[in-house]
Amino acid sequence: MATVTQPEAGNTAAESNGDKSPGQFSFSTVKLQEISHLSDYIPNLQSLPNPLEQNPFFHPSDEFYVKSGDVIFRQIVYDLSGTLPSPSPDHLAYHRAGPRREVVFDPKTVRAAIVTCGGLCPGLNTVIRELVVGLWELYGVRQIFGVTAGYRGFYSREPVELNPKLVHSWHKRGGTALETSRGGFDLEKIVDSIQNRGFNQVYIIGGDGTMRGAVKIFNEIRRRKLNIAVTGIPKTVDNDIGIIDKSFGFQTAVEMAQQAISAAHVEAESAVNGIGLVKLMGRSTGHIALHATLSSRDVDCCLIPEMEFYLEGKGGLFEFLEHRLKENGHAVLVVAEGSGQSMIPRTDAQKQERDESGNLVLLNVGGWLKSELNRWWTRDHPGELFTVKYIDPTYMIRAVPANATDNSYCTLLAHSAIHGVMAGYTGFVSGPINGNYAYIPLEEVAQARNVVNTKDHKWAWIRSVTNQPDFERS
Numbered sequence: 001m002a003t004v005t006q007p008e009a010g011n012t013a014a015e016s017n018g019d020k021s022p023g024q025f026s027f028s029t030v031k032l033q034e035i036s037h038l039s040d041y042i043p044n045l046q047s048l049p050n051p052l053e054q055n056p057f058f059h060p061s062d063e064f065y066v067k068s069g070d071v072i073f074r075q076i077v078y079d080l081s082g083t084l085p086s087p088s089p090d091h092l093a094y095h096r097a098g099p100r101r102e103v104v105f106d107p108k109t110v111r112a113a114i115v116t117c118g119g120l121c122p123g124l125n126t127v128i129r130e131l132v133v134g135l136w137e138l139y140g141v142r143q144i145f146g147v148t149a150g151y152r153g154f155y156s157r158e159p160v161e162l163n164p165k166l167v168h169s170w171h172k173r174g175g176t177a178l179e180t181s182r183g184g185f186d187l188e189k190i191v192d193s194i195q196n197r198g199f200n201q202v203y204i205i206g207g208d209g210t211m212r213g214a215v216k217i218f219n220e221i222r223r224r225k226l227n228i229a230v231t232g233i234p235k236t237v238d239n240d241i242g243i244i245d246k247s248f249g250f251q252t253a254v255e256m257a258q259q260a261i262s263a264a265h266v267e268a269e270s271a272v273n274g275i276g277l278v279k280l281m282g283r284s285t286g287h288i289a290l291h292a293t294l295s296s297r298d299v300d301c302c303l304i305p306e307m308e309f310y311l312e313g314k315g316g317l318f319e320f321l322e323h324r325l326k327e328n329g330h331a332v333l334v335v336a337e338g339s340g341q342s343m344i345p346r347t348d349a350q351k352q353e354r355d356e357s358g359n360l361v362l363l364n365v366g367g368w369l370k371s372e373l374n375r376w377w378t379r380d381h382p383g384e385l386f387t388v389k390y391i392d393p394t395y396m397i398r399a400v401p402a403n404a405t406d407n408s409y410c411t412l413l414a415h416s417a418i419h420g421v422m423a424g425y426t427g428f429v430s431g432p433i434n435g436n437y438a439y440i441p442l443e444e445v446a447q448a449r450n451v452v453n454t455k456d457h458k459w460a461w462i463r464s465v466t467n468q469p470d471f472e473r474s
């Protein structure tokens, strides 16, 4: 029978090596993903009892505080039945998020800055609100500032002072009250401004691009040996950030996408040979399209960037739709905006087109598909009725307030970030891993991508729900 060896006391990433007999899992293969701490480069950093001790609403017991050895495992599914591969792969572990017994910041001297960058996502205002209220109410911080208009706001705008009264109802609003932007990343100017304004805690809310910028800010702050903690709070409506379970706002966006799919279904059903076509956000990943399809059940075919598809011939989209129209009289297609990009004719100028952040500007796959569908039908069924009703909800799925689940998620993210920063951690991101909140090195998050795996059970589930082709040419 397989056994699991226990770590030695006080030794999470145990050095004790295991002579592993077949089927034995040893903690010697646990790799703790260390995060930086201000004490790594600031000598004689002060250490104070956590102010939560004095907070009348908390009665911290021993279990209340997270210990330095508490970790969250990335991998939680193991096969203990057979021989483990030799040498065993690393089992990644991350520091558990939450309040520490000791902090390194005196709340009276904290000057916190909060910034939102990149595209919108439901819940941005909730995260800002909870950072402000959490810093104020939990830790007694009184100097909290909003940096407006994204990264460029650090050096081109005056920060706005924030307090709980001001942000009280922000969680009910879509968008970001601090405003956001793409581009404008100037490392020297940003760090100079952070330093000159006396900020010592920087909370950066944004997606993959923002996190890559945050890594650079963190490295520069460390190079200058500044007593400033930097943390990233991962945001992306596309859910394309890796390691964490999912990004906040994603569920709200999927819920909103249902309305577009339902409308497309009604339109398609009410027409003769009607096709409802819905384009959903998803620059390089199809998570929104996939989850909207799974939860809707009105969808006949879901197309995502991770999967090539083709239109003509055996096993192609047209052949599939031909059958569906014959069978049901209508069909619904969901397409993620990053799909089919290699099939859409692109001029040389379009090949170069980038947004302010350097992201490739996508061609409109929805408009292209609509015209291809019309071309096909007129060619193969001249004179027969046919209609494509194309719905592109674009920003409607992200420019809304977060739903209840996302709102609670945003609160936990914000509080996790505050606890980590107050304890002196820096260059990290808070996020749920297998449902438990963890601190992950910023650099790791900036590099990790979360794409749909078309070989796994979730994609198989899509195919079983839609019965769509696999688009693998035989």
Ligand SMILES: Nc1ncnc2c1ncn2[C@@H]1O[C@H](COP(=O)(O)OP(=O)(O)O)[C@@H](O)[C@H]1O
Pocket: 117, 118, 119, 150, 151, 152, 181, 182, 183, 184, 185, 206, 207, 208, 209, 210, 211, 212, 213, 214, 216, 235, 236, 356, 357, 359
């Ligand atoms: N590699 C990078 N290095 C530094 N800053 C970056 C990098 N990529 C993006 N940024 C900056 O991060 C911000 C947001 O990036 P963007 O890609 O628009 O959105 P998101 O963070 O949501 O992916 C922009 O201000 C952009 O200039």
Ligand SMILES: O=P(O)(O)OC[C@H]1O[C@](O)(COP(=O)(O)O)[C@@H](O)[C@@H]1O
Pocket: 117, 118, 119, 120, 207, 208, 235, 236, 237, 238, 281, 282, 283, 337, 355, 398
């Ligand atoms: O028009 P904008 O604001 O650039 O946003 C469009 C893009 O933003 C996204 O929602 C993703 O944005 P982020 O990377 O900022 O999260 C994409 O799905 C979409 O292509």
Ligand SMILES: [Mg+2]
Pocket: 118, 207, 208, 209, 236
């Ligand atoms: Mg992005």
